[in-house]
Amino acid sequence: MITIENLYFTYPNGKEILHGIDWEIEEGEFIAIMGENGGGKTTLVKHLNGLLKPTHGKVLIDGIDTKKSSVASLSRKVGLVFQNPEHQLFCETAKDEILFSLKNFGFNEKIAKKRIKKILEILNLTRYSDISPFMLSGGERKRLALASVLAWDPKYIILDEPTIGQDHDQKSKLGNFIKQLNSQGKTVIIVTHDVEFVAETKPKIVLLSRGKIIATGSCTDILTDKKILDEASLLMPQISILINMLSNLRVEQKIVDVFEAKKILEKFLR
Amino acid sequence: MNPLLAQIEIENLHFTYAGTQSPSLQEINLTIEKGDFIILTGPSGCGKTTLCRCLNGLIPNFYNGDFEGTIKILGMDTRNRQISELARSVGFVFQNPENQLFSLSVERDIAFGPENLGLQREEIKKRVEWALRVTGTENLRDYAPYELSGGQQQRVAIASVLAMRPEIIVLDEPTSFLDPKASNDLLMTISKLNDELGITLILVEHRLDLASKYAKRVLIMNEGRILLDGPPTKAYNEDVYLIGVGIPKVSLLFHLLRKDGIQIKKIPVDISEAVQLLERKMK
Amino acid sequence: MRLFDGFKFTKIKTPIHLLDPRSKLVLLCVIFILSILFSNLLLFSVIFIVQIPMILLAKSFKRWIFSLRGGAFFALLIFLANFITGSTLTFSLTMMFRFLVLISSFSFFFMTTSPDDLGLALEEMHIPYALCFTFTTAVRLVPTMAIEAQTIMDAQRSRGLELDKGNLFKRIRNYMPILIPLIVLAIKRSIELAEALESRAFDVSKKRVSYIILKLRSIDYCVIIIALFFLILGFYSYFFITLPNLECNIRLAEILPWKLW
Numbered sequence: 001m002i003t004i005e006n007l008y009f010t011y012p013n014g015k016e017i018l019h020g021i022d023w024e025i026e027e028g029e030f031i032a033i034m035g036e037n038g039g040g041k042t043t044l045v046k047h048l049n050g051l052l053k054p055t056h057g058k059v060l061i062d063g064i065d066t067k068k069s070s071v072a073s074l075s076r077k078v079g080l081v082f083q084n085p086e087h088q089l090f091c092e093t094a095k096d097e098i099l100f101s102l103k104n105f106g107f108n109e110k111i112a113k114k115r116i117k118k119i120l121e122i123l124n125l126t127r128y129s130d131i132s133p134f135m136l137s138g139g140e141r142k143r144l145a146l147a148s149v150l151a152w153d154p155k156y157i158i159l160d161e162p163t164i165g166q167d168h169d170q171k172s173k174l175g176n177f178i179k180q181l182n183s184q185g186k187t188v189i190i191v192t193h194d195v196e197f198v199a200e201t202k203p204k205i206v207l208l209s210r211g212k213i214i215a216t217g218s219c220t221d222i223l224t225d226k227k228i229l230d231e232a233s234l235l236m237p238q239i240s241i242l243i244n245m246l247s248n249l250r251v252e253q254k255i256v257d258v259f260e261a262k263k264i265l266e267k268f269l270r
Numbered sequence: 271m272n273p274l275l276a277q278i279e280i281e282n283l284h285f286t287y288a289g290t291q292s293p294s295l296q297e298i299n300l301t302i303e304k305g306d307f308i309i310l311t312g313p314s315g316c317g318k319t320t321l322c323r324c325l326n327g328l329i330p331n332f333y334n335g336d337f338e339g340t341i342k343i344l345g346m347d348t349r350n351r352q353i354s355e356l357a358r359s360v361g362f363v364f365q366n367p368e369n370q371l372f373s374l375s376v377e378r379d380i381a382f383g384p385e386n387l388g389l390q391r392e393e394i395k396k397r398v399e400w401a402l403r404v405t406g407t408e409n410l411r412d413y414a415p416y417e418l419s420g421g422q423q424q425r426v427a428i429a430s431v432l433a434m435r436p437e438i439i440v441l442d443e444p445t446s447f448l449d450p451k452a453s454n455d456l457l458m459t460i461s462k463l464n465d466e467l468g469i470t471l472i473l474v475e476h477r478l479d480l481a482s483k484y485a486k487r488v489l490i491m492n493e494g495r496i497l498l499d500g501p502p503t504k505a506y507n508e509d510v511y512l513i514g515v516g517i518p519k520v521s522l523l524f525h526l527l528r529k530d531g532i533q534i535k536k537i538p539v540d541i542s543e544a545v546q547l548l549e550r551k552m553k
Numbered sequence: 554m555r556l557f558d559g560f561k562f563t564k565i566k567t568p569i570h571l572l573d574p575r576s577k578l579v580l581l582c583v584i585f586i587l588s589i590l591f592s593n594l595l596l597f598s599v600i601f602i603v604q605i606p607m608i609l610l611a612k613s614f615k616r617w618i619f620s621l622r623g624g625a626f627f628a629l630l631i632f633l634a635n636f637i638t639g640s641t642l643t644f645s646l647t648m649m650f651r652f653l654v655l656i657s658s659f660s661f662f663f664m665t666t667s668p669d670d671l672g673l674a675l676e677e678m679h680i681p682y683a684l685c686f687t688f689t690t691a692v693r694l695v696p697t698m699a700i701e702a703q704t705i706m707d708a709q710r711s712r713g714l715e716l717d718k719g720n721l722f723k724r725i726r727n728y729m730p731i732l733i734p735l736i737v738l739a740i741k742r743s744i745e746l747a748e749a750l751e752s753r754a755f756d757v758s759k760k761r762v763s764y765i766i767l768k769l770r771s772i773d774y775c776v777i778i779i780a781l782f783f784l785i786l787g788f789y790s791y792f793f794i795t796l797p798n799l800e801c802n803i804r805l806a807e808i809l810p811w812k813l814w
Contacts, residue, residue: 037420167312167313167514168476196519234451238520242541246548258523269552
């Protein structure tokens with residue numbers, strides 16, 4: 001479990017970005033942290049693997065205070081996948097890239113080789129195993145970056161803006177993969193402002209605006225609340241707006257998803 | 271199509287980047303008229319950015335490769351003109367605002383283009399004021415670009431391009447790094463360029479749900495070819511969502527209803543159209 | 554990273570910031586020439602101290618200290634390299650102070666002069682535009698690259714890389730995962746910048762008009778005249794006057810209880 005107690009954080013330049021965050025993340029949850037750009041989302045997740053230490057308050061990962069641990073030891077449990085894969089790719093081959101992470105965490109060669117093979121297969125990158133990461137396309141690099149984090153099997157996986165630069169197909173595959181990871185017991189946290197992606201994958205939502213949590217709740221509850229979304233600079237999913245505007249429809253449930261909308265409308269149209 | 275209004279004429283264009291095996295563009299035939307507002311979209315790797323680079327001369331003058339066919343921009347053949355010449359007629363707004371703003375103040379950045387054109391100082395000042403006004407960035411004039419939000423930066427980038435008074439502006443995924451609200455605001459500013467100023471726009475976008483209501487024409491590309499070329503209703507009518515094009519959710523909804531046997535005559539491109547069609551059907 | 558802060562330009566309205574870059578450049582050159590010409594500890598101390606009121610006027614004192622702290626390591630190295638090999642205490646301190654004077658004056662200059670203005674100044678001094686632009690862009694990119702380097706370090710640390718462990722060799726090797734992405738991204742950025750430049754009709758062969766022109770005001774002329782006065786005074790004293798100095802002719806061998814030499 002991850003516990004965040006009264007977290008305040010001020011950058012060295014004097015700007016206070018987080019103003020008192022209290023939050024608990026249980027194991028096995030699937031959560032989306034959403035909010036406007038500059039609202040503190042990335043700053044918050046950097047506290048979860050110790051890259052940033054609280055100015056006030058504390059962050060506990062499975063009971064361990066992040067102030068008393070190194071980034072390396074926390075990263076063993078909390079895998080953070082950065083937004084831009086080019087900030088981390090540097091090896092000669094894709095498999096070396098994954099080997100790098102595994103070596104850092106003390107895996108021996110034999111076990112590492114097995115894990116590399118497996119993770120490349122899972123993410124459909126086997127054919128690039130001996131190819132330079134710089135030769136890969138944008139989407140493939142993102143998958144490689146993800147593979148290099150999943151290889152050491154962290155309990156908690158955080159993805160920072162995983163959908164930027166991806167087309168519809170890639171996002172859909174990513175969504176399915178994330179849901180799969182979650183069903184295998186991993187705690188998955190995504191930082192995003194992609195409302196449509198969230199509407200399709202349906203995580204629990206935490207809304208962060210101007211350094212404070214302004215709302216938490218289920219996907220359908222939050223994404224249909226125009227007022228709270230407005231505060232966080234987000235727009236309602238298109239389908240939700242559509243259903244709202246159909247005034248003669250008295251729909252009880254909250255709809256965010258195309259398929260649910262289809263079912264409801266079919267009833268009215270037949 | 272009225273040949274007199276044609277601003278961009280592409281005939282039988284093939285292009286392969288130097289050092290690669292497969293062509294990035296194949297058999298492109300395209301005519302763009304004055305005042306057009308085109309959305310260019312397609313799955314990753316389909317050639318959208320490559321096509322954009324052809325529109326202002328970056329291909330073949332900056333990027334080398336196998337170039338076949340002809341591109342004429344306002345009558346000028348891009349192979350015989352330098353990019354700096356073509357830049358007077360075709361403006362380009364890139365995805366990442368950070369790498370297209372050069373100065374330490376918004377005002378100076380907007381003046382950068384006109385300075386390069388060798389215009390007189392009074393003319394430069396006039397254009398800077400005008401560009402600031404059109405994009406609503408007058409109050410940002412003394413700020414440094416790095417002090418601005420992503421959305422503000424992109425608006426400054428547009429102002430900087432606008433100050434060169436091009437007849438055509440190409441925008442390559444300008445909302446990529448912006449949150450939904452900022453994207454919406456930016457797209458509204460962009461549509462003003464076409465609506466009020468009559469500038470021909472070619473906009474590469476993935477966020478079709480936000481952008482479709484402004485466009486008059488949609489070009490869907492796949493594997494280096496143009497698959498579809500037509501008004502948004504026509505484009506979203508086809509099963510393009512199957513190749514990975516993120517058509518607006520309301521359009522997808524109607525496709526799914528149609529697949530399930532509901533009589534659908536027209537696929538809407540935005541929410542208001544969808545609402546109209548549904549309310550009519552439910553009467 | 555704090556070292557970079559000591560050279561970063563910040564936009565504040567102080568009398569120093571508002572001076573024409575050319576007058577500040579003259580001042581910097583004079584300090585530079587005098588520091589190289591002389592080897593006088595007293596003079597260096599005076600030049601160093603004289604900068605302090607100017608820095609305070611420019612409201613940049615805290616960050617100026619960062620540049621000094623960053624240079625402290627090398628300053629100490631210079632001191633020890635001289636003192637341990639047998640030079641006097643005065644000489645070693647002089648060499649160290651020369652370094653500190655240079656670093657502090659450059660820091661002062663860059664903190665109070667915007668790269669854009671500097672580029673304009675260079676242009677008006679008829680240096681080819683291509684060079685001026687290259688220079689200002691390079692300066693402008695330093696803070697951007699510093700942030701990027703920090704992000705890369707964060708990303709690699711999140712993969713278990715420990716930058717502060719191991720012997721010297723291991724630590725140097727550990728910086729490869731930082732350097733390579735940094736260089737690759739720098740190249741990528743250059744290409745993107747070049748594309749954007751071309752798209753805005755940037756062409757060094759064509760005539761270019763500057764939107765903003767720098768004007769020297771009377772205060773600028775004052776600064777230039779005072780600086781040149783000290784320069785001339787400096788040359789005069791170099792050839793004709795012996796300046797007073799802080800002498801301390803102790804050598805290392807004399808203060809060590811055992812004989813090394």
